[in-house]
Amino acid sequence: MQSVRRDIIARYFKKGADVEISSNEEGFSGSWYAGTVIQPPGNTKKNSAKVLVEYKTLMEDESGKRRLREKLELVQLRPPPPRESRSHFEFSDEVDAYYNDGWWEGIITKVVGEDKYLVFFRGTREQMAFRASELRLHREWVYGEWVPPLDTWPDATPMNEELPSPAEVEVNREMVEHNFNPGERVEISSDEEGFEGAWFAATVLEKLEGGMYLVEYETLRNADDDAMLLREEVDSLHMRPFPPDVGLVDRFEVLEKVDVWYNEGWWVGVISKVLKNDRYSVYFSSSQEEWKFKHSDLRVHQEWINGEWVIAPQVLFANN
Incomplete structure (x- = not known):
C-alpha cells in the first residue's frame, strides 16, 4: 500500500500539477480553490511532508499582482476533477457551486426555470441562485479515485481550462x-x-412543519438535566439516514478518509500516519488538528450522496 501511495503522489502532486485546495479558514469550510504545486513533498516516505502550492484565484496583496502561496498538508489537496458535460441538474442533487473564487459544497433545493437553481449551503445556512455552468456534481476524491465514479470521463473538460464568473446571490428561505x-x-x-x-446519532420522535423534525440524541445530554437525553428541533438539511453496517476492516491506510468516534459523535478526518500497535494519526481539516486514535475508534467513511450511500472502492484497501 505504501507503493500505491507513492504512485498517487508522483502522479497527482508533482511540480507544476494542477490541484484543488481545501480551506481551513473560519467561514470557508466545504470550499475548494484551484492551485498549482510549486514544490512537491520532499520525501514521499514522510507522511506529514508539506506541499508548497500557489493559488490561481486568491491573491497575496490587495493590488492583485502576487498569487497567494502556502505550505499545506498533503491531505488538504486533491487533483481537479474533470468537468462533466451537464446542462441541467435535479432537485436534491449534491453539487459544488462556483462562488467567491472557489467551489463550495451544497445541495439543490429548487429548480427555477430552464437554467437557474437554488443551492443551499449547510455551513452558512444560505441559499443562493446559480446557473448550470456554475455548478458541478459533488464527488469525493478517495485514495486516488472519484466517488461516485465520473460518468463521462472520456468527454470531460479539464476544470482548469475555464472558470465561471461568480454567481449573483439570491437568498431564499425555502427548505x-x-x-x-x-x-x-x-x-x-x-x-x-x-x-x-461531526455527526451525532439520534432518533426521530416527530415530524414537524416546514421540513423540521423533533429528534432525541443517543449520546448528547440535556444541559439542565444530565440524566435526560437532549431533544432538539432539526431541519432535514442537517439530517441523513443512519449509515449501514459495512463491516470491519483490518487496517486503514494513509490518505484514507475515515470517521472517528470522539466527543460523543463521529468526526470526519483523513489518515495522515499509520502508527504502531493499531494506532493512527488523523488530520481534521475543519480544525487543522492532528490527533492519535486506536483502530477501534475508526469506522469506514461513507458519503450520503443523492439519496445513496457511497464508499471508496474496496480494491483500494487491499494490501498491495
Missing part, C-alpha cells in the same frame, strides 16, 4: 423536505463553531 419517519434512526450534523464535520 428541502425529506421524509424521515418517527422511530427512524438518523445522524445529525451541526453548524455550531467547533463541531463542523
